[in-house]
Amino acid sequence: MTIFNNILIYFVIIPLLTLGGLALCTNAGRGIRAIRAVAVTGATALVALAAYLVYYFVTARAAGVQDAMLLRSDVMWYEPFNIKLALGVDGVSVVMIALSAIIVFAGVFASWKMNPLPKQFFLWFFLLSTGVFGFFISIDLFTMFMFYEVALIPMYLLIGVWGSGNKTYSAMKLTLMLMGGSALLMLGIIGIYFHSAPEGSPLTMNILEIAEANAIPHSWQMYLFPLTFVGFGVLGAMFPFHTWSPDGHASAPTAVSMLHAGVLMKLGGYGCFRIAICLMPFAANELAWIFLLLTGISVVYGAFSACVQTDLKYINAYSSVSHCGMVLFAILMFNTTAMTGAVLQMLSHGLMTALFFALIGMIYGRTHTRDIQKMGGLMQIMPYLGVGYVIAGMASLGLPGLSGFVAEMTIFVGSFMHEDTFRRVLTIAGTSSIVITAVYILRVVGKLLFGPVVDEHHRQLTDATWEEKLSTATLIVCVAAIGCFPNFFVDIISGSFEPVVKALNAAM
Amino acid sequence: MDYSQFLMMPQEIGLLTVFLLVFLYDTFMPERSQRALPAFTAIIFGLFTALTMCPCLAEGGQAFGGMFEANGATWAIKLILSVGTFLVLLMATKWSNSEFISVRRGEFYELLLLTLFGMFLMVSARHFLLFVIGLETASLPIAALAAFEKRRYESHEAAAKYLFTAIFSSAILLMGISLVYGIGGTLYFNELAMAVALDRSALLITALAFVIAGVGFKLSLVPFHLWTADVYQGAPTAVTAYLSVISKGAAAFSFLIILAQVFGAAYSDVWQWMLYALIILTITIGNLFAMRQRNLKRFLAFSSISQAGYIMLGVIAGNAVGMASLMFYVLVYVFSNLAAFGVIMAVERESGKTTIDDYNGLFRTNPWLAFTMMLAMFSLGGIPPFAGFFSKFFIFVGACQTGSVAIYVLVFIALLNTIISLYYYLLVVKAMFISQDDCVVPAFKSACGERLAMVLCVLGIVFIGLASCLYAGLNEASAAAFPAF
Numbered sequence: 001m002t003i004f005n006n007i008l009i010y011f012v013i014i015p016l017l018t019l020g021g022l023a024l025c026t027n028a029g030r031g032i033r034a035i036r037a038v039a040v041t042g043a044t045a046l047v048a049l050a051a052y053l054v055y056y057f058v059t060a061r062a063a064g065v066q067d068a069m070l071l072r073s074d075v076m077w078y079e080p081f082n083i084k085l086a087l088g089v090d091g092v093s094v095v096m097i098a099l100s101a102i103i104v105f106a107g108v109f110a111s112w113k114m115n116p117l118p119k120q121f122f123l124w125f126f127l128l129s130t131g132v133f134g135f136f137i138s139i140d141l142f143t144m145f146m147f148y149e150v151a152l153i154p155m156y157l158l159i160g161v162w163g164s165g166n167k168t169y170s171a172m173k174l175t176l177m178l179m180g181g182s183a184l185l186m187l188g189i190i191g192i193y194f195h196s197a198p199e200g201s202p203l204t205m206n207i208l209e210i211a212e213a214n215a216i217p218h219s220w221q222m223y224l225f226p227l228t229f230v231g232f233g234v235l236g237a238m239f240p241f242h243t244w245s246p247d248g249h250a251s252a253p254t255a256v257s258m259l260h261a262g263v264l265m266k267l268g269g270y271g272c273f274r275i276a277i278c279l280m281p282f283a284a285n286e287l288a289w290i291f292l293l294l295t296g297i298s299v300v301y302g303a304f305s306a307c308v309q310t311d312l313k314y315i316n317a318y319s320s321v322s323h324c325g326m327v328l329f330a331i332l333m334f335n336t337t338a339m340t341g342a343v344l345q346m347l348s349h350g351l352m353t354a355l356f357f358a359l360i361g362m363i364y365g366r367t368h369t370r371d372i373q374k375m376g377g378l379m380q381i382m383p384y385l386g387v388g389y390v391i392a393g394m395a396s397l398g399l400p401g402l403s404g405f406v407a408e409m410t411i412f413v414g415s416f417m418h419e420d421t422f423r424r425v426l427t428i429a430g431t432s433s434i435v436i437t438a439v440y441i442l443r444v445v446g447k448l449l450f451g452p453v454v455d456e457h458h459r460q461l462t463d464a465t466w467e468e469k470l471s472t473a474t475l476i477v478c479v480a481a482i483g484c485f486p487n488f489f490v491d492i493i494s495g496s497f498e499p500v501v502k503a504l505n506a507a508m
Numbered sequence: 509m510d511y512s513q514f515l516m517m518p519q520e521i522g523l524l525t526v527f528l529l530v531f532l533y534d535t536f537m538p539e540r541s542q543r544a545l546p547a548f549t550a551i552i553f554g555l556f557t558a559l560t561m562c563p564c565l566a567e568g569g570q571a572f573g574g575m576f577e578a579n580g581a582t583w584a585i586k587l588i589l590s591v592g593t594f595l596v597l598l599m600a601t602k603w604s605n606s607e608f609i610s611v612r613r614g615e616f617y618e619l620l621l622l623t624l625f626g627m628f629l630m631v632s633a634r635h636f637l638l639f640v641i642g643l644e645t646a647s648l649p650i651a652a653l654a655a656f657e658k659r660r661y662e663s664h665e666a667a668a669k670y671l672f673t674a675i676f677s678s679a680i681l682l683m684g685i686s687l688v689y690g691i692g693g694t695l696y697f698n699e700l701a702m703a704v705a706l707d708r709s710a711l712l713i714t715a716l717a718f719v720i721a722g723v724g725f726k727l728s729l730v731p732f733h734l735w736t737a738d739v740y741q742g743a744p745t746a747v748t749a750y751l752s753v754i755s756k757g758a759a760a761f762s763f764l765i766i767l768a769q770v771f772g773a774a775y776s777d778v779w780q781w782m783l784y785a786l787i788i789l790t791i792t793i794g795n796l797f798a799m800r801q802r803n804l805k806r807f808l809a810f811s812s813i814s815q816a817g818y819i820m821l822g823v824i825a826g827n828a829v830g831m832a833s834l835m836f837y838v839l840v841y842v843f844s845n846l847a848a849f850g851v852i853m854a855v856e857r858e859s860g861k862t863t864i865d866d867y868n869g870l871f872r873t874n875p876w877l878a879f880t881m882m883l884a885m886f887s888l889g890g891i892p893p894f895a896g897f898f899s900k901f902f903i904f905v906g907a908c909q910t911g912s913v914a915i916y917v918l919v920f921i922a923l924l925n926t927i928i929s930l931y932y933y934l935l936v937v938k939a940m941f942i943s944q945d946d947c948v949v950p951a952f953k954s955a956c957g958e959r960l961a962m963v964l965c966v967l968g969i970v971f972i973g974l975a976s977c978l979y980a981g982l983n984e985a986s987a988a989a990f991p992a993f
Contacts, residue, residue: 080983146892160942183923
C-alpha cells in the first residue's frame, strides 16, 4: 500500500500503536513503569517524526518544490461519497503538527505521577492525540471532521474521571458545547460537499479540489460560512461560545489542560482558516465584519475577565480566550502578514499556555490550592517553578525575545495594514488587550511568587522533580526559540497564505 | 403451479428449515437434552446466517405473480436482520435456561423465529396482502413473547399493551389499504403506482395518512409511540432487544418500499411533508423523554424512538442513497443497541438491577461490561471512530441529496438533537465511570453466550464504520434495486 510510504500516516499510527502497547499494561504493582515507558516511547517517536517532517518540509521548499501541499497521498475510502483518506501538509499544518508533538511530549511528563488508573488515563490521552494529528494531516473534509470529533470525546472522561473541582458539570458542559459546534460543522460539511463541484462533475470532499473549483454558489456560501466558522469557532473559544473554556480548563487534570489549551483550541483556528475561509472566500469577505466584532470582543473581554479571577486556572483560561480570540481575529484580516501572525500566535499560545497549565498543575499538586489569595512568596520555596512561571508570564504579555512578542507584533502590524477604518479601529481596541494582559500577569506574578509567604506550611514544599523540569524546560526552550528565531517559522508558514489571500482579494 | 418459484425465496426457506429443526428438537428430544436447545438453536441459526451470506443469493427475482420480490437490497436487509437475531439468540441462551423460563423455552425460540419469518415476508412483499400477512406474523407472536415472564406483573402489562396496539394499528393500516384498493382496484405495488399516478384524489391522501399511521405504530414514531416505553420495560430483556432493533429495521425498510414504490413520485410532496413533521416530533420528543428516564430499559425505549426518527431520514430521502444509508443505519443500530441490551441483560440476570443509578461505579467491578456499554453509548450517540458516526453521517448525506432547503433544515434539527442525545448517553457513561456508589453491582462473570454476543457487538461497533466495503455493498445493492420503482 502506497499510503504507508507516506510519513504522515505514521502520525496516526504511532499513537495507535501506543494505545495498543498501553492496553497490554496493567495498573497494578510495577505496571506503572511499563505504562510510563510506553507513553514516553510513543511521545518521543512523535517528536522525532515531527522534527523530521519540519526538516523535510524546509529542505523541500528550499529545493523549490512549489506544490500547495506536500507529501500528498490519496486512498479511496468510501467510494459512493468520494471520501478519501487524503493526506497532505502545508506550512501551517507542519508547524501545528510540531506543536502538537511537543505538547504531547511535555504532557506525558507532566502526568508522570497520574493517579488513579494511569493506564486508562494514557489510553484516552493518546486517543485524543490520535485525533489531533489525524486532523492536521488530513485534507479531506470527512476524515478531518472524523478526527476532529475523535479528539473531542476523550475530554469528557479525562475531565470527568481525573479532573478536580466541579468536574462532572464542567466535563458535560465542555463536551456538549463542543459537540454542538461540531453539529453545525457537520451540516456545513454536508452542504459544502453537495456544492463542491460545478454542475456535472463528480462531487468531492477533498479541500484542495473544492478550493480550486470554487464552485459553491454565493447564496449557499452565506449559510455555510457561518455554520463552519462558528462550528470551529466554538472550539477556538470565540465569544459568546467560550463559556466551556474556563470551566473545562479549571477542572481538567494538568496534562489535559495543556493538550486542550495548547493544541485542541488550535484545531478551531486551523479549521476556520482551512475550511471556512479557504473554501468560501466570497462569504468570508462579506461576513468577516460580524466575526471580527465577535473575536474582537473575545480579545478584550477575555483579558478583562482574567483580571478579576483569583483561581490560577481560571486566569489562564480567560487569558486563553483572549489569545485564541486574537488568532481568529488575525485570520479574518485576510492579508499574509496578519495570517502569519495568527499561526505564530497559535504556536506561541499553545506552548506558553501548556507551560502555564503545567506549572499551575505542579504548584497545585504541592499547595493543594489554586487560589492566589492563599499563596505567596513561592519563589523562595520553589525557585525552578517560580522562574518558569515568570518566563511564561513574560511570554504571555509579549516581552521581546519570547514567542508572544513576535506573534502579537505580527498580528497587530498586519491588521493595521488594512485601509479599512473599521478594521483599524478594531485593531486599536485589540491592542489594549496587551496592556490588560500585563496587568493580570504582573499581578499574579507579584502576588504568587514575590510577596510574603502566606501559608507557613508551604515552606516544607519541594521544588520540581526531574520529570517536571524536563516537561517545563522543553516548553521554555520552544517559547524562546520562536522568540529568537521567528524568521525560521515565518518562512515555513507564510508561503501557505499567498494563494488564499489571492483568492480572497479576487472574491472581494 | 410452478414450484420452481419457491427457489426465489431461499432465505425464507432456510429460516423455515431452522424453525422446523428447532420444533422437532423441542418436541422429540428427551428431557435431559432440552437444556441444549438454546445452544442448538443459536448454532443452527448461526449456520443459516452464515450460509445466506453467500452473495449468490443476492440475485433474486419475482415469485407468485409478482407478489414476492427478492433482490440485492432485500437480501441485504434480511441478512442484517438475521445477524441481529443471531446476536439476540446468543444473548438469550442463559436466560432461557433460567428457572421459570425453561419449561417454555421451546416456544420462545419458535415464536421468535416465526416473527422473523414474518419480517422477511414484509420486506419482500410487493403486494399489500402479503405485506399484511407478514406484518401480522411479525407482530402478534411478540405479544406472547412479551408475556413470557409470567410471574412478573409488568410482563403481562407489556403483553396486553402490545397486543392492543398491534391490533389497533393493524386496523388502521387495513383501513388505509382498503381505501387504496378502492381507488386503484389492485393491491400490487407496481400496478397501484400506475393507478394512483393518474390523478390526485383527496381519498388517496387520506389512505396515505392511514398507512403512515399504521406503520408509524410499528415503528413507534411520535405520536404513535405511547406503548413503547411500557412494553420495553415490561417485556423480558431478550424480547425488548429483539423488538427494538429487528422489528424496527424490518418495518423501516418496508415503509421505504411502500412509500417510494406505491406513492412514489406522484405523491412525494404529500408523504414527505407528513414524514417531515413526524421525524421532527419523533426525534425531539424521544430525546426529551429519554433525558428523564432512570430505568435503563425505558431509557433505551425513548432512545430507540429517537433513533427511529433518524432512520426515517433515510425514508424521506426516497432515493438509492437513502435506502443504502437506511440499511447501513439499521446494521449499525443492531450492533450498538444489542451491545447495550447485552450488558443490561447480564447485569439484570446477575443482580436484578436495571436503573442507571445501579450502574454507578460499574467500571470498578466489571470493566469489560462498562467498556461495552460505553462503546454502545458512543456509537448510538454518533461519536467517531465508532460505527454510529458513519451511519449518522451517511443518513444525513442521503437526506440532503434531495437538495431541498427544507431537508437541510430537517437535518439541522436532527443534528441539534444529537447533542441532546449525547447528553443522556453520556449520563450512562458518567454513572459507570465517574460516579461512585456504595452498593456497586459486584464483579461477576457473564454467561458464555452473552459474552460471545457482546464481543461480536463490540467488533461490529469498532469495525463496521472503518471497513468501507459494507457500505459500498449496500450502496450497490440499493442502486440496483431502486430503478425498479
